[in-house]
Amino acid sequence: MDSGHTxxxxxxxxxxxxxxxxxxxxxxxxxxxxxxxxTIMLSFMSIAVVSIVWVLWGFSFTFTDGGALNDYIGNFTTxxxxxxxxxxxxxxxxxxxxxxFQMMFAxxxxxxxxxAFAERFKFTTYLIFLVVWITLVYSPICHWVWGGGWLGGxxxxxxxxxxxxxxxxxxxxxxxxxxxxxxxxxxxxxQPNNVPYVVLGAAILWFGWFGFNAGSQLAADGIAASAxxxxxxxxxxxxxxxxxxxxxxxxxxxxxxxxxxAVAGLVAITPxxxxxxxxxxxxxxxxxxxxxxxxxxxxxxxxLDDALDVFAVHGIGGIWGAxxxxxxxxxxxxxxxxxxxxxxxxxxxQAIGVIATLIYSGVVTFIILFILDKIPGLGLRSEESxxxxxxxxxxxxxxxxxxxxxx
Amino acid sequence: MLKIExxxxxxxxxxxxxxxxxVGVTGFHYQNVTxxxxxxxxxxxxxxxxxxTTRSAVSKTLLVSVVADDKKxxxxxxxxxxxxxxxxxxxxxxxxxxxxxIRVRTxxxxxxxx
Numbered sequence: 001m002d003s004g005h006t007x008x009x010x011x012x013x014x015x016x017x018x019x020x021x022x023x024x025x026x027x028x029x030x031x032x033x034x035x036x037x038x039t040i041m042l043s044f045m046s047i048a049v050v051s052i053v054w055v056l057w058g059f060s061f062t063f064t065d066g067g068a069l070n071d072y073i074g075n076f077t078t079x080x081x082x083x084x085x086x087x088x089x090x091x092x093x094x095x096x097x098x099x100x101f102q103m104m105f106a107x108x109x110x111x112x113x114x115x116a117f118a119e120r121f122k123f124t125t126y127l128i129f130l131v132v133w134i135t136l137v138y139s140p141i142c143h144w145v146w147g148g149g150w151l152g153g154x155x156x157x158x159x160x161x162x163x164x165x166x167x168x169x170x171x172x173x174x175x176x177x178x179x180x181x182x183x184x185x186x187x188x189x190x191q192p193n194n195v196p197y198v199v200l201g202a203a204i205l206w207f208g209w210f211g212f213n214a215g216s217q218l219a220a221d222g223i224a225a226s227a228x229x230x231x232x233x234x235x236x237x238x239x240x241x242x243x244x245x246x247x248x249x250x251x252x253x254x255x256x257x258x259x260x261x262a263v264a265g266l267v268a269i270t271p272x273x274x275x276x277x278x279x280x281x282x283x284x285x286x287x288x289x290x291x292x293x294x295x296x297x298x299x300x301x302x303x304l305d306d307a308l309d310v311f312a313v314h315g316i317g318g319i320w321g322a323x324x325x326x327x328x329x330x331x332x333x334x335x336x337x338x339x340x341x342x343x344x345x346x347x348x349x350q351a352i353g354v355i356a357t358l359i360y361s362g363v364v365t366f367i368i369l370f371i372l373d374k375i376p377g378l379g380l381r382s383e384e385s386x387x388x389x390x391x392x393x394x395x396x397x398x399x400x401x402x403x404x405x406x407x
Numbered sequence: 408m409l410k411i412e413x414x415x416x417x418x419x420x421x422x423x424x425x426x427x428x429x430v431g432v433t434g435f436h437y438q439n440v441t442x443x444x445x446x447x448x449x450x451x452x453x454x455x456x457x458x459x460t461t462r463s464a465v466s467k468t469l470l471v472s473v474v475a476d477d478k479k480x481x482x483x484x485x486x487x488x489x490x491x492x493x494x495x496x497x498x499x500x501x502x503x504x505x506x507x508x509i510r511v512r513t514x515x516x517x518x519x520x521x
Binding site for chain 2: 190191242243245250251252253254256257258260297300309
């Protein structure tokens with residue numbers, strides 16, 4: 001084992017972990033003050049629930065050989081409870097590092113979806129949704145791409161360096177299914193309750209994304225450094241692009257818009273991080289800023305209440321990133337040429353990955369939520385009176401800030 | 408006794424408190440409020456920076472003081488001189504009668520309690 005690789009991967013895992021609390025603040029700042037605690041809790045509880053699912057069966061189901069079904073899913077029992085993984089197992093780094101690093105990706109993915117149903121989802125149902133969704137949606141798609149399934153390097157050869165398909169397109173389309181089933185908020189707010197939280201959350205996401213993307217090289221080497229750099233470049237480009245469009249359109253450059261642009265850029269560079277250079281990153285960031293900005297506008301015009309724009313930013317940003325990876329991939333960096341280097345076929349392979357993920361995640365998420373909605377005692381939607389009061393008090397008995405001086 | 412409620416630009420609060428002290432008014436309280444007057448609200452950016460909308464959320468300070476009847480003109484003049492810029496948004500002053508005041512510490516009431 002190599003201590004350098006091991007040390008970097010442990011640090012990268014902690015960086016990816018920190019993205020979920022960052023997301024909690026990013027989303028928390030965007031909602032109304034009466035739902036701030038609830039929105040933060042939706043992300044935070046994903047850490048608590050998915051961590052347990054992952055060490056019990058999630059890792060095994062995703063990353064072991066599924067035998068006859070290996071194209072689609074791993075084996076539920078091979079590493080159940082991490083049985084069969086010895087602390088001394090591993091190659092460049094311990095096998096347990098794979099468990100840890102991949103766990104952080106599984107944690108943030110359903111947390112991303114929560115933006116779609118923020119301010120109105122029934123909290124107890126959400127906890128059950130987490131268990132079911134990780135098992136039936138996340139594990140299969142992750143297996144397709146990284147677990148030896150049909151879509152990734154052992155199959156069709158779709159490029160997804162750090163999870164544009166597995167995490168972002170997956171969460172983005174699941175968000176659409178959730179927004180449709182849970183319905184519109186009774187009274188959507190106009191303004192975020194805390195813009196500094198939004199920017200703080202985006203900054204933590206950006207910081208954590210260095211572990212997400214550079215860590216996905218699974219080694220402390222030159223590609224990891226390149227992935228780190230292009231990640232930063234794309235995020236900066238998209239943030240600036242978004243801000244400029246906003247300035248032209250409204251006469252002001254809002255911090256919420258710029259922070260959202262940064263996240264869109266981070267999403268878009270995710271699948272490409274180990275395959276493109278800085279010119280690719282600049283193009284991907286520029287595209288993400290423009291495409292996701294107008295995707296937000298478009299989704300709003302449809303009346304779908306994807307409350308925190310999960311599909312427009314993660315879904316559309318992820319799709320742009322997946323296709324752009326096929327366009328801008330540089331053979332000298334990641335070993336696979338893209339469209340610009342004459343390999344038009346790669347764009348088609350990327351598109352297959354996108355479409356398969358959209359269909360599978362969209363349909364299965366819809367079915368899961370549809371069933372949860374029908375089970376007595378569960379249901380998706382908060383009581384109307386709870387929604388009006390705010391879910392902080394209704395679901396958690398807490399307020400984000402208590403302003404009176406009483407003891 | 409009269410209750411003076413003055414709504415003015417938040418950045419004028421120090422000037423108002425100085426002006427009140429100069430005319431011998433030592434007791435008042437104030438808070439941050441939002442609302443709208445002739446400017447009909449404030450423009451805010453909504454969504455993710457793609458739109459603007461108008462909200463009744465112009466920030467103002469609301470200051471309340473209770474003064475003796477014969478101090479009215481002096482106090483109003485002090486507040487006006489500390490807050491007037493001549494532009495829309497300078498604020499309003501409301502004057503209402505107060506039937507009594509009680510000082511909690513001593514139990515005194517009426518003008519001596521304010």
